[in-house]
Amino acid sequence: MTTHPGFVFNFQVTKAAEKDKQIVFAGHSSGSPIAIYATVWFLEEYIRSNKKQTSHPPLCLTFASPLTTDHTFCHAVQREGWSDCFVHFVMKLDIIPRILLAPRSSTTELLQKIPRFLDPHHKADEAKLASIFVNVMKNASCVASYAACALTGSKHTLFDTMSRFIKLSPYRPCGKYVFCTETGKLVVMKNPDAVLQLLFYSLQIESETELQKIAVASLKTHWTYKDALDKSLQNLPELPLSSDDTIDIGASLNDLNLCPTARQCLRAAGVSEKQKVDNQKKSVHKKDAINKALKALDDYRTTSENDGVGYYDAFKMQKKEEDFKANVKRLELAAMWNEIIEMIKQEQLPDKFEAEKEWIELGTRFRRLVEPIDIANYYRHSKNEDAGPYMIKGRPRRYHYPQRWREHAEQLERDSSGESCFWAEVEELNIASTNKKAPWKEIENRVLTLEKNLRKWYDKKEVEKDVFLEKSTLVKWWHTLPDNHKANSCIKELIPS
Numbered sequence: 283m284t285t286h287p288g289f290v291f292n293f294q295v296t297k298a299a300e301k302d303k304q305i306v307f308a309g310h311s312s313g314s315p316i317a318i319y320a321t322v323w324f325l326e327e328y329i330r331s332n333k334k335q336t337s338h339p340p341l342c343l344t345f346a347s348p349l350t351t352d353h354t355f356c357h358a359v360q361r362e363g364w365s366d367c368f369v370h371f372v373m374k375l376d377i378i379p380r381i382l383l384a385p386r387s388s389t390t391e392l393l394q395k396i397p398r399f400l401d402p403h404h405k406a407d408e409a410k411l412a413s414i415f416v417n418v419m420k421n422a423s424c425v426a427s428y429a430a431c432a433l434t435g436s437k438h439t440l441f442d443t444m445s446r447f448i449k450l451s452p453y454r455p456c457g458k459y460v461f462c463t464e465t466g467k468l469v470v471m472k473n474p475d476a477v478l479q480l481l482f483y484s485l486q487i488e489s490e491t492e493l494q495k496i497a498v499a500s501l502k503t504h505w506t507y508k509d510a511l512d513k514s515l516q517n518l519p520e521l522p523l524s525s526d527d528t529i530d531i532g533a534s535l536n537d538l539n540l541c542p543t544a545r546q547c548l549r550a551a552g553v554s555e556k557q558k559v560d561n562q563k564k565s566v567h568k569k570d571a572i573n574k575a576l577k578a579l580d581d582y583r584t585t586s587e588n589d590g591v592g593y594y595d596a597f598k599m600q601k602k603e604e605d606f607k608a609n610v611k612r613l614e615l616a617a618m619w620n621e622i623i624e625m626i627k628q629e630q631l632p633d634k635f636e637a638e639k640e641w642i643e644l645g646t647r648f649r650r651l652v653e654p655i656d657i658a659n660y661y662r663h664s665k666n667e668d669a670g671p672y673m674i675k676g677r678p679r680r681y682h683y684p685q686r687w688r689e690h691a692e693q694l695e696r697d698s699s700g701e702s703c704f705w706a707e708v709e710e711l712n713i714a715s716t717n718k719k720a721p722w723k724e725i726e727n728r729v730l731t732l733e734k735n736l737r738k739w740y741d742k743k744e745v746e747k748d749v750f751l752e753k754s755t756l757v758k759w760w761h762t763l764p765d766n767h768k769a770n771s772c773i774k775e776l777i778p779s
Contacts, residue, residue: 299328305340310507311378312393314347318368325364331693342368342457345507348382349453349481356456356474360633365472368457371511372481374464374538377418377500380481383451384421389414406501408494415497419485425450426482426547433475433550454478462510463537475551483544558632561625565635568618572644575611575618579651582608583748592748594705595755598658608655615652619680626683636687645684649702650744653681657705666713672706700735701744705755707732712759722764729763737772752778 298305305324309317321342329339347370351359359365372379381389428450455477461469461484471477487496540548579593582604586593597605625631635641660672669675681702689699711728714720739745749756750773757777760768768774 295324299324302337304338306343307340308343308345309347310345311504312348314344314370315350317342317344318347318351321367322359322364325362325367330362339364339367344368344370345511346371346373346376346378346504348378349380349451349455350382351454351456352452353454356454357633359456360474361637363634363637365457369460370455370457371460371462371507373462373503373507373510374484375496375500375503377415377485377497378504380422380485381418382453383425383481384418385449385451388417388421406498408498411501412494412497415493415500419482421451422482424448426479429475429478430547430550433547433554455481461538465537466510467537469538473551473555475554476548479544479547479551480538480540483540483547484538486539486541558630561630562632562635565622565625565631568622569640569644572615572618572648575615576647576651578611579608579615579655582611583651583746587746587748587751590751590753592751592754594654594658594749595753597655598662598755600662609659612652612655612659615648616656616678616680619648620678623679623683627679636683637691639691642684642687642691646688646699649681649684653702654705656681657703657709660706661709666709671710673703673710677703677706701739704732704735704739704745708756708759712755715759715762722767726767729767733771733773737776740773740776750776750778 295305307317307320307324309315321340324340359368370379381393455474458470458472459477459480461471461480463469469480471480485500487493582596583593585604586596589596591599593608596602597608600606600609622631626635656678657672660666660676665676666672685697685699685702688694689696707728711725711732714725715722736745736749740747740749748754751757760771760773760777763771771777
């Protein structure tokens with residue numbers, strides 16, 4: 283009988299974590315991705331879930347790691363604030379960290395032959411190595427140039443056109459990178475856009491005559507990390523892994539032999555990062571305006587409830603001046619949140635923005651107060667007859683995003699936080715039952731699901747009691763349901779008789 287190695291690994295990690303030890307995952311070359319994903323597993327299992335206690339975040343050290351993380355992965359890691367857990371060491375001449383910037387079809391042969399270089403008697407085909415080296419660096423050039431155009435806002439360029447026909451590598455840097463120069467200096471960099479540029483520009487040849495020499499060196503260097511970094515790793519806590527990127531770059535540009543174009547790209551990466559932070563600071567000023575408008579809608583809701591009509595139905599009927607004013611606030615809030623969501627889509631805000639507690643709470647309050655009257659407006663103008671149901675065709679991104687933030691932060695099931703949009707289902711079920719478009723058996727499960735959710739949200743105070751006022755659309759529709767269903771309904775005690 284054998285024990286699965288995964289079980290042994292899990293047991294060892296659990297035992298070490300229980301003793302509150304620092305967990306370090308490390309890997310070289312193709313073993314690096316395993317270390318990366320093991321670190322993410324630990325972060326999810328022990329840090330984010332809060333199910334298991336440990337005071338030490340894990341540390342992932344990789345050496346000569348090929349890029350295996352894409353933009354989505356990097357966004358998630360940065361959103362959670364986990365970037366500092368990943369430290370990648372890259373030798374200036376090593377081709378392997380750049381190799382997956384080229385199509386897999388053109389690098390498979392090289393990847394298969396890499397182990398042979400462990401054999402000191404193996405003689406490499408220098409011409410073939412040079413060909414593969416050129417191919418990798420040409421593709422790296424396309425990726426870096428396209429990324430640089432995006433940083434500077436120059437998307438309508440040759441590279442933008444080329445990207446429609448040439449499939450660029452999806453892989454991007456994630457975490458801190460430590461570039462090891464030929465003089466033994468270490469350049470620490472955290473900005474992923476700057477790292478991508480350095481991966482390309484720090485491995486350049488000055489003339490065609492040294493191509494084969496550099497190509498061979500780019501593979502031999504892959505096996506020199508132990509000797510080159512042995513002293514540095516002995517003093518790992520003293521490495522400037524948390525220092526300012528600009529200082530490190532400025533002190534070591536000459537050691538990396540960067541050309542003026544490379545320096546411009548690094549500068550653009552720094553400017554882009556700073557602009558995101560500035561945009562976030564500006565968005566803070568929107569909070570006051572958002573809260574003020576939400577307060578006005580909250581007062582409108584209270585006034586409507588005092589009149590015996592829920593604010594959903596009051597807004598839908600639009601009989602009073604207060605209803606008109608509420609609509610103005612709805613439009614103001616929609617404009618402010620549309621601007622924020624567009625900035626997120628255009629990657630003009632830091633990745634951590636979506637995980638900030640204040641914005642998650644503000645987004646949740648915004649959804650619960652504004653989306654119901656957005657739905658009321660949608661069905662008041664019969665937009666469903668032209669565009670279809672609100673949840674399928676009409677729901678704006680300004681509600682999707684904050685809902686997703688909350689579900690992720692609180693580790694809820696996807697789409698379980700629909701307390702702000704249940705009115706759309708009420709409207710659709712009302713249409714189906716009132717107009718006899720669907721027999722009871724066809725909508726029964728939908729009704730049961732809606733009632734179950736309403737009960738849960740009401741008990742958790744996520745929907746207000748005005749939903750169940752006698753003149754409410756929900757209550758009027760519920761009274762039309764079959765008597766045997768109403769008798770056993772989980773919300774019957776909330777419904778006025």
